[in-house]
Amino acid sequence: MRYELYYWPMIQGRGEFVRLALEEAGANYRDVARIDGIDAMTKLLDARQGLPPFAPPFLKAGTLVIGQTANILFYLGARHGLAPKTEAGRLKLNDLQLTIADLVAEVHDTHHPIGTSLYYEDQKKPAKLRTAEFWNERVPKFLGYFERLLKASGGAYVTGRKLTYVDLSLFQIVEGLRYAFPKRMRKFERDIPGVNGLHDRIAERPNIKAYLGSDRHIPFNEDGIFRRYKALDK
Amino acid sequence: MRYELYYWPMIQGRGEFVRLALEEAGANYRDVARIDGIDAMTKLLDARQGLPPFAPPFLKAGTLVIGQTANILFYLGARHGLAPKTEAGRLKLNDLQLTIADLVAEVHDTHHPIGTSLYYEDQKKPAKLRTAEFWNERVPKFLGYFERLLKASGGAYVTGRKLTYVDLSLFQIVEGLRYAFPKRMRKFERDIPGVNGLHDRIAERPNIKAYLGSDRHIPFNEDGIFRRYKALDK
Structure with missing residues (x-):
């Protein structure tokens, strides 16, 4: 196919x-x-x-x-062998992916809390407030949850000993938060050694490593979901 | 079960x-x-x-x-017979339900654009801006999409001649928008006769009608996702 x-x-x-x-x-x-x-x-x-x-x-x-x-x-x-074969396993994985999707939507809203039809520059003040809330309340809740799952999983990956697409998505979350909020993330990362370790293992997988080094991979920029704005990273 | x-x-x-x-x-x-x-x-x-x-x-x-x-x-x-039996049909339905989930998150953010740890009263100004964007840009996009699907479906329901859980969720969206934004919704409803018709048919289904009239059904209030705040409805 x-x-x-x-x-x-x-x-x-x-x-x-x-x-x-x-x-x-x-x-x-x-x-x-x-x-x-x-x-x-x-x-x-x-x-x-x-x-x-x-x-x-x-x-x-x-x-x-x-x-x-x-x-x-x-x-x-x-x-493609990136999910469990059982219905129960697939539902659990979908549950986790939807939780990541909720986090992604909240990342987007840090720089666009009022709406996407306005520029970031036209909503800087609410963006600052929303970003503070995001880092105080939401990142600890979301990433703390995945940290707990990793500790309880009995394997190197979120759901156990086999890699799934949720692990790949969590890698992207770490990549994105590091790009968009380098200072905040450096500080926060101490609390999520499991998630960080997962990120590093994913980055070393041969297909992922080759992809990240290829021109198929688009660099982060200020048009995407993860955006680096100095005013939001302190 | x-x-x-x-x-x-x-x-x-x-x-x-x-x-x-x-x-x-x-x-x-x-x-x-x-x-x-x-x-x-x-x-x-x-x-x-x-x-x-x-x-x-x-x-x-x-x-x-x-x-x-x-x-x-x-x-x-x-x-429970609320989804197609084919994989293609189930994926399409899940796609539509996730689109409704996105809309629900945006409804919530009309009254809480800065975050859930603050009261509405502490974010009234950004809530007004976000609500304007929601009604100008997002409601027409989301409900316009479902209106198109209904027109093209060849049946009384979003995906055709059989009721699915997406139809029930769309009913709830209409209920909620009518509760939270009665003035705005009354005006907007003219543009979505198909969605309104679907809403009315769902409300008349015996099990739904019995449920809505029972004490199992919680009335809308200002702690939920759909909240009626006068300042946001004009």
């Missing part, structure tokens, strides 16, 4: 969680908007017929068109 | 999407925190062993403990 991934070509964004799974799996995929241009994506979103996806990322897999990051990973995980 | 639903006992909140599915299905369930008190829930969340859920709602089904609203519905939908 050759997959087609549709996502904004200039950012890691939510698409990165899918890219990491595809790369780890060594899957055959085309990052369509990066190769063929953004119009190849927007013409599908604007289709007036049938059930177009609501928003990127979405994945074409044969005749399937799958939207929503966690849903794409649910599909890919089962096919 | 007798389910146990765990959710805050004083609000509809995210639990309501699960309650509606359980009620429509005529499932045997215990709304644990409402019947046995909130400690019956918090002691599970605080468990130091194993993999406790991150947050309510979660559902106990035999030995399974399933967290995240969309994940619970994914599980229930397959067992």
